[in-house]
Amino acid sequence: MSQKNFSGVLVPALTPFNADLSPDKSSFIEHCRWLLKEKADGLAVFGTTSEANSLTLEERMELLEALIESGISAKLLMPGTGACSIGDSIRLTKHAVDLGCKGCLMLPPFYYKGVSDDGLYAAFSEVIQHVGSDGLKIYLYHIPPVAQVPISLELIGRLISQYPNTVVGLKDSSGDWSNTQAVIREYPDFETFAGSEVFLLDTLKAGGVGCITATGNINPAGIRRVFENWQSDRADELQRRITEVRKTVQNYTMIPALKHLIADYSGKFEWTTVRPPLTGLAEDQSKQLMVDLKTINFSLQAREEEVIA
Amino acid sequence: MSQKNFSGVLVPALTPFNADLSPDKSSFIEHCRWLLKEKADGLAVFGTTSEANSLTLEERMELLEALIESGISAKLLMPGTGACSIGDSIRLTKHAVDLGCKGCLMLPPFYYKGVSDDGLYAAFSEVIQHVGSDGLKIYLYHIPPVAQVPISLELIGRLISQYPNTVVGLKDSSGDWSNTQAVIREYPDFETFAGSEVFLLDTLKAGGVGCITATGNINPAGIRRVFENWQSDRADELQRRITEVRKTVQNYTMIPALKHLIADYSGKFEWTTVRPPLTGLAEDQSKQLMVDLKTINFSLQAREEEVIA
Numbered sequence: 123m124s125q126k127n128f129s130g131v132l133v134p135a136l137t138p139f140n141a142d143l144s145p146d147k148s149s150f151i152e153h154c155r156w157l158l159k160e161k162a163d164g165l166a167v168f169g170t171t172s173e174a175n176s177l178t179l180e181e182r183m184e185l186l187e188a189l190i191e192s193g194i195s196a197k198l199l200m201p202g203t204g205a206c207s208i209g210d211s212i213r214l215t216k217h218a219v220d221l222g223c224k225g226c227l228m229l230p231p232f233y234y235k236g237v238s239d240d241g242l243y244a245a246f247s248e249v250i251q252h253v254g255s256d257g258l259k260i261y262l263y264h265i266p267p268v269a270q271v272p273i274s275l276e277l278i279g280r281l282i283s284q285y286p287n288t289v290v291g292l293k294d295s296s297g298d299w300s301n302t303q304a305v306i307r308e309y310p311d312f313e314t315f316a317g318s319e320v321f322l323l324d325t326l327k328a329g330g331v332g333c334i335t336a337t338g339n340i341n342p343a344g345i346r347r348v349f350e351n352w353q354s355d356r357a358d359e360l361q362r363r364i365t366e367v368r369k370t371v372q373n374y375t376m377i378p379a380l381k382h383l384i385a386d387y388s389g390k391f392e393w394t395t396v397r398p399p400l401t402g403l404a405e406d407q408s409k410q411l412m413v414d415l416k417t418i419n420f421s422l423q424a425r426e427e428e429v430i431a
Numbered sequence: 432m433s434q435k436n437f438s439g440v441l442v443p444a445l446t447p448f449n450a451d452l453s454p455d456k457s458s459f460i461e462h463c464r465w466l467l468k469e470k471a472d473g474l475a476v477f478g479t480t481s482e483a484n485s486l487t488l489e490e491r492m493e494l495l496e497a498l499i500e501s502g503i504s505a506k507l508l509m510p511g512t513g514a515c516s517i518g519d520s521i522r523l524t525k526h527a528v529d530l531g532c533k534g535c536l537m538l539p540p541f542y543y544k545g546v547s548d549d550g551l552y553a554a555f556s557e558v559i560q561h562v563g564s565d566g567l568k569i570y571l572y573h574i575p576p577v578a579q580v581p582i583s584l585e586l587i588g589r590l591i592s593q594y595p596n597t598v599v600g601l602k603d604s605s606g607d608w609s610n611t612q613a614v615i616r617e618y619p620d621f622e623t624f625a626g627s628e629v630f631l632l633d634t635l636k637a638g639g640v641g642c643i644t645a646t647g648n649i650n651p652a653g654i655r656r657v658f659e660n661w662q663s664d665r666a667d668e669l670q671r672r673i674t675e676v677r678k679t680v681q682n683y684t685m686i687p688a689l690k691h692l693i694a695d696y697s698g699k700f701e702w703t704t705v706r707p708p709l710t711g712l713a714e715d716q717s718k719q720l721m722v723d724l725k726t727i728n729f730s731l732q733a734r735e736e737e738v739i740a
Contacts, residue, residue, distance in 0.1 A: 143517070143557070170542075175516060175540075175542035175543075176515060176516050176517065176540065176543075177516055177518070178516050178518035178519055178522075181518065206485060206515075207484060207485050207486055207487050207706075208452070208485065208706065208707060209486070209490065210487055213487075231484075231485065231707070231708045232542065233479075233484035233485070233541065233577065233578075234484075234485075234577065234708055234709060235576070235577055235579070237708040237709065237710075238708075238710055240710050241707050241708035241710040242708050244707035244708070244710070245707035245708045247707075248707060267544070268542065268543065268544055269542075270544070270579055271708075397516075397517065398517060398540070398550050398551070398553035398554035398557060399539065399540045399546040399547075399550035399551050399553070399554045399580075400543060400546065400550055401546075401547055401549050401550045401553070
């Protein structure tokens with residue numbers, strides 16, 4: 123098997139906003155630094171969890187530049203660069219590649235539904251050919267519950283055979299383990315990431331390379347421990363723990379719940395801000411979330427000690 | 432009932448592309464002129480049928496400017512200006528209002544699914560407040576089969592009561608007549624347009640103001656005749672005819688089918704070009720479409736005579 127471009131635990135970093143809904147650049151950089159300190163293997167910035175599609179292209183590009191200027195290596199970055207329009211996707215992708223980002227996580231065009239594999243293939247092809255760089259490494263972003271436009275097994279195969287050095291991996295956020303299994307089985311050299319840490323151990327055992335997961339924003343070190351120890355006796359126990367945390371958080375609307383937890387941890391209330399059409403957690407919900415996490419003995423503070431133990 | 436801002440038959444004009452997928456500005460202007468000559472009451476440019484979400488913001492703004500510079504009155508234009516990101520929607524909307532467009536057809540932010548009415552209300556509010564112009568007249572674009580994010584009756588009510596001079600109408604592309612009926616019943620002074628001419632006569636009888644319909648691109652005059660004669664004895668017969676044409680065309684993938692028909696009518700083969708992720712009609716499909724239309728005695732050429740008859 124060839125050397126992997128990315129593997130381990132990547133985090134679709136949350137995007138913090140000021141009260142006026144503008145991006146809070148310094149909190150973004152601070153959060154990204156913290157994730158890396160907590161051993162995240164990379165940052166899949168501008169994913170679904172990052173509210174990327176609620177940002178303008180200019181905001182995304184400015185935030186990416188700020189991150190790299192702050193000293194975070196572009197080699198750790200896999201920005202989301204898929205868009206409804208090929209032109210937008212080319213612009214974002216070219217920008218990311220020019221900055222040296224080691225990968226791009228690419229949504230299919232997601233406005234039109236029920237489109238054919240031929241059409242999606244042509245859309246990805248256009249982007250690849252217009253960017254025209256050996257430095258481009260694409261991770262396909264399969265997230266049918268949100269995008270409503272799936273990336274089929276057959277489409278993956280066509281893209282790999284046409285662009286073997288460019289289309290190198292996939293994030294499977296279908297929540298359908300049988301699909302993740304099928305991708306890994308069909309394309310064993312492909313870098314397949316689970317879209318949730320719930321499937322991390324299973325993914326690694328099957329031959330996948332890791333996970334790119336929303337809850338990585340609050341539990342990066344815990345999830346990383348499963349990756350480090352997946353062949354050890356403790357793997358099942360460690361997996362059970364991160365699954366427990368994930369399942370507790372995902373009882374709530376994920377993005378505002380994660381932002382609430384970071385606000386609580388950092389002491390910065392502004393972190394609770396989300397951009398419409400998302401809404402913040404209601405007060406009773408955010409209180410219940412804290413109670414639920416306490417019940418399972420999880421807190422961002424305690425977690426750090428847990429990592430050391 | 433107050434004077435209507437828009438009424439009648441509006442056409443979401445198709446966007447022609449050159450072979451390299453760039454927008455063909457002159458064919459666009461020519462098509463829009465033809466639609467107006469054929470008695471369309473207005474042009475809902477940059478709608479779903481226009482492949483608007485496959486265009487960049489810059490392309491949309493340039494095409495709109497070109498249209499107005501060519502001499503088409505901005506008073507006839509209702510460009511689509513909704514987007515996933517509030518910032519993009521503000522930019523498009525401000526541009527359209529500054530150019531004097533008499534309305535904007537606004538999609539809700541459509542990436543996140545299952546969002547609340549509170550979140551959608553906040554998104555529309557942000558756009559309205561940032562544009563901050565009395566000249567802004569919004570037509571909400573309810574198209575759940577594609578956007579997958581509906582605009583509920585309650586949300587319409589909240590927007591109308593907060594912004595009575597700005598949120599003035601809706602295009603209902605749900606395909607669900609009971610929803611159109613409910614909107615008209617609840618908000619009788621609202622300018623409700625059916626999203627398909629199949630519902631035109633029913634919409635007008637119920638108190639709606641017209642339709643904004645994809646097939647207006649090929650049958651504007653026929654559809655306009657129903658609008659002109661909806662209270663006459665011939666209304667049902669005229670409605671039957673436009674329904675027959677619509678149902679024949681919608682057996683095919685709508686956008687490439689319409690583009691094929693315009694290519695055939697104009698003799699410009701380039702008209703068949705669609706942007707990925709859409710794909711053109713297969714040759715057997717486009718042949719069958721022509722056969723089907725011949726069977727019901729419809730052609731763009733013959734239609735002109737039919738109008739005169």
